[in-house]
Amino acid sequence: MKHTSIYLSVDLESWASPNLLEYIQMSDHDIKILDNGHIKKSALECLRILKKYNVKLTFFIVGQLYDWYPEVVEMIANQGHEIAYHTHAHDAATDKETLMRSLHQSKRFIQRFKPRGFRAPRLSITQDCLALLKDYGFTYDSSTYGPYEKGKKITGMVELPVTSVRGIPIGSGFFIGLFGKKILDVYRMLSHNGNSIISFIHNWQILKPEKPSFPTKKYLFTHPHYLPYTVDCKSRFEYIVKNSKIYPMKNLLQ
Numbered sequence: 241m242k243h244t245s246i247y248l249s250v251d252l253e254s255w256a257s258p259n260l261l262e263y264i265q266m267s268d269h270d271i272k273i274l275d276n277g278h279i280k281k282s283a284l285e286c287l288r289i290l291k292k293y294n295v296k297l298t299f300f301i302v303g304q305l306y307d308w309y310p311e312v313v314e315m316i317a318n319q320g321h322e323i324a325y326h327t328h329a330h331d332a333a334t335d336k337e338t339l340m341r342s343l344h345q346s347k348r349f350i351q352r353f354k355p356r357g358f359r360a361p362r363l364s365i366t367q368d369c370l371a372l373l374k375d376y377g378f379t380y381d382s383s384t385y386g387p388y389e390k391g392k393k394i395t396g397m398v399e400l401p402v403t404s405v406r407g408i409p410i411g412s413g414f415f416i417g418l419f420g421k422k423i424l425d426v427y428r429m430l431s432h433n434g435n436s437i438i439s440f441i442h443n444w445q446i447l448k449p450e451k452p453s454f455p456t457k458k459y460l461f462t463h464p465h466y467l468p469y470t471v472d473c474k475s476r477f478e479y480i481v482k483n484s485k486i487y488p489m490k491n492l493l494q
């Protein structure tokens with residue numbers, strides 16, 4: 241089987257972090273209790289699969305994980321994966337003050353791992369936030385959708401967009417839920433003429449949390465398009481890891 245080169249990353253966050261209305265006001269402490277160790281368990285499961293196939297990739301990590309379970313982030317780094325940043329507590333990167341607070345809260349994480357890459361929650365970022373990240377030593381951003389263009393920069397930051405085709409964000413973990421193993425055929429087709437595929441999956445897709453879960457039944461009722469996020473993607477993740485050549489995002493900077 242021909243291997244496809246993809247830049248698949250894991251967005252590592254609490255399942256309670258996609259900012260459902262019922263959780264958005266919760267304190268860091270309460271989110272940790274609600275998460276109930278799932279972030280750690282799912283991170284270890286990702287690492288187990290990646291080690292099995294000797295694959296190194298990029299983890300976009302919420303800084304709060306380093307406060308909660310520092311040993312998990314150390315283990316990810318020790319196993320040769322790239323540590324990138326996904327804000328402190330899945331905070332918005334659409335206003336500078338919020339991002340600045342987030343960066344401040346993640347000070348220990350940032351000093352320890354010196355991440356170069358950033359991905360904004362919900363892939364939504366503003367130019368002043370990009371400028372702020374640059375000041376904090378970040379060199380690339382992956383918070384937009386689009387085709388990959390070598391050397392593309394926005395506000396002095398290299399932009400590595402998650403793959404989208406004709407406005408369809410095919411690189412989103414949503415499509416791993418929707419297409420299953422067939423997603424690899426889509427990646428193959430799109431990378432046919434040497435295009436780089438940039439995609440992501442969440443830890444809570446790879447190891448499904450027990451109840452309560454994201455998306456909740458109530459949430460699905462009003463947001464039925466979230467259904468692919470309820471799919472257990474562990475075997476899909478393993479299939480992709482096994483049958484493609486996966487590289488860390490930083491390799492695109494060379």
Ligand SMILES: [Zn+2]
Nearest residue numbers: 251253361362
């Ligand atoms: Zn996220």
